[in-house]
Amino acid sequence: MLAKLRFLTAGESHGPALTVILEGIPAGLPLKPEDVNRDLRRRQKGYGRGLRSRKIESDSVRFLSGVRHGRTIGSPIAMLIENRDFENWRLAMSPEPLDELIPEEKLRPFFVPRPGHADLAGAVKFLTKDLRPVLERASARETAARVAAGAVAKKLLSEIGVQIVSHVAAIGYVTANIDASQMPLTEIMERTEASELRCLDPEAEAQMKQLIDEAMSKGETLGGIFEVIADGVPIGLGSHVQWDKKLDGRLAQAVMSIPAVKGVEIGRAFELAQRFGSQVHDPFLAPNPNAPDWRFFPRASNNAGGLEGGITNGERIVVRGAMKPISTLRSPLPSVDLRTLQPARAHVERSDVCAVPAAAVVAEAMVALVIADAVLEKFGGDSMEELKANINRFRELVRSWMAGGEPDAHPEKNQAPNS
Template sequence: MYGSTFGELFRLTTFGESHGAGLGGVVDGCPAGIPLDESIIQKELDRRKPGQGGVASTTRKEPDQVRIQSGVFEGVTTGTPIGLFVENTNQRSHDYSTIKEIFRPGHGDFTYTGKYGVRDYRGGGRSSGRETVSRVAGGAIAQELLKQEGISVYAYTVELGGIPAEVIDYEGSTDREYFSPDPDAPAKWNEYVSQVKDEEDTLGGVVEVRATSVPIGLGEPVFGKFDARIAHALMSVGAVKAVEIGAGTEAARKRGSENNDPLTPEGFLSNNAGGILGGISSGQDVVARAYVKPIPSILQEQRTVTVDGQETFVMIGGRHDISAIPRINMVLKSMLALTIADLLLIDRRLGRTR
């Protein structure tokens, strides 16, 4: 897993910039015979677009219409690389002309310049959240493979701006604002988001991802642990600053007698381990949480420096979300799906059966 490629056997390579011609990806290693057409991928992309998060969404409108370029014939995958492309159609690059010579606080401007000596200041180029379009398209294909194994993947908001969801109905979250697992949470979140928006600020939150019907045995001992791969996958998303598996940080505050998941002939009595023991799936739901930072583009004056090192202040224009949630939910869901798809193929290559 290097640079713009994720996975060993089920591999996604992405390309494109926020204000370039478009974004795309190549999925290599997908088995032949998986039902797939553009409408399947489009359904996931539509869930990533603005409008799923009430008043938190950007005013930028993109159709994000995907085109399959290769690897599919007569409605099924052929086993060859699947090429995907989504055209950018609603760029306003002039919004960024004022920050051409300025480093935006909280963004990758400073580090991209330090690494490459050049940066695409129009929305951040590859460091833009729009890069995730390709991940969602690739993740949609991974989910079709997982369906063949009876595995389902969910992503739902368990906290926004410090306000938690009180109910976890993850199956119902798909049809609610913010992909909320709690029917009552969106109203509270919208009220707070409106307040923060009036204050020209932004919010972070927490997204839980869950995979059900995961078979026992996925993941490798030591360096190939399932939970380590999940952490890598979720942390590769730009806005994510921390990841928990199962009980996560709460496990550090428990006693062993509280944190262990008792076994009975009928199964486990709890799931503090998040469905992973010894780095290998236990057959329980795989559960992880991603902690998402606030959007760094705020409509307040911030202290910074120019590319020449001169002190200055900046107020960032453009069209931005108040929170990466809930659009990031589909990205995190895709990354978990890609991780599991890859581990399934690794198990097959090693000749393991369950």
């Protein structure tokens, strides 16, 4: 399926810069660097992050195309995020041919893959024993470019009343005991931005920090669970007619593509799989054609996470991702040296202890990109004015349909015969 909104990222972890091209944003969207930089800063925060995120990099975006005088112009938006750490890797990551006399160690190769990382699979795929090229692109550093693209998508969605937030639901075995499903999104945003772990439960956060400190002292890493909530999403996005048009499948793929994410659920999928149907499905309440949002057919609950049959139903979209512990351990696991095929300890690279809060911000971006694509797919429009007019027209059509009942499937039968 050809996306209406598409993006490509490029760049290596320690290369000169990350770049992203985002195509399909209508003309006339107000857009400033700060709209993107705000989310880039949020991605770099978090208790348990490494030195690079906390002190070395200070990400900011530079628009190269697609924006003029603070507004999009309808052409592809090109953005650049410089890697400040490149100064320390200029020789190792130089794109230019090198003098053969340069000592190998200055090029920072490594040959012992880390269990859980793309190292070995990438080495076999590209037939390279130096794992540096694999690491450089498989690194989660690439997600900064995704966050930049997602920030633009979030800006577009905010113009039509869609808001997206995230929070950390668990770190390791410590779980937050707060249900965010009905909490106002402004409150979720305020509380998570004030938390080092983007957690809504202060007591759980304190325990999470203790667990991260314990992991750090042991040379370990930790994963966890994050949740993304999108409110104000129009009813009717996505489709049931083909597998690749189902919006829940598109959301799951997008979140699953985030490094270290090994599981995705929509709504409360895994918990609900253990219950009877009457305990799972969301009963309808009285229809409200005058609803200010898209909840024309409100529900008593939202176990489905805002999607049924691959189509949005007007409720909040709720997506959870399970992130495994980061694969770089300071107390490395057994591995093998690809040069000799002899046992060795896995390579150790500068890394985080826990990056679940950052993954939550990346997931916001991915969810925003998928929803924005679905909005443009359904409503179209080369300018923001046209897009908004199309959305308002659909809203009025739904209200008219609700007021008049289902249209006659064969209107020609009720027409007077020609004289």
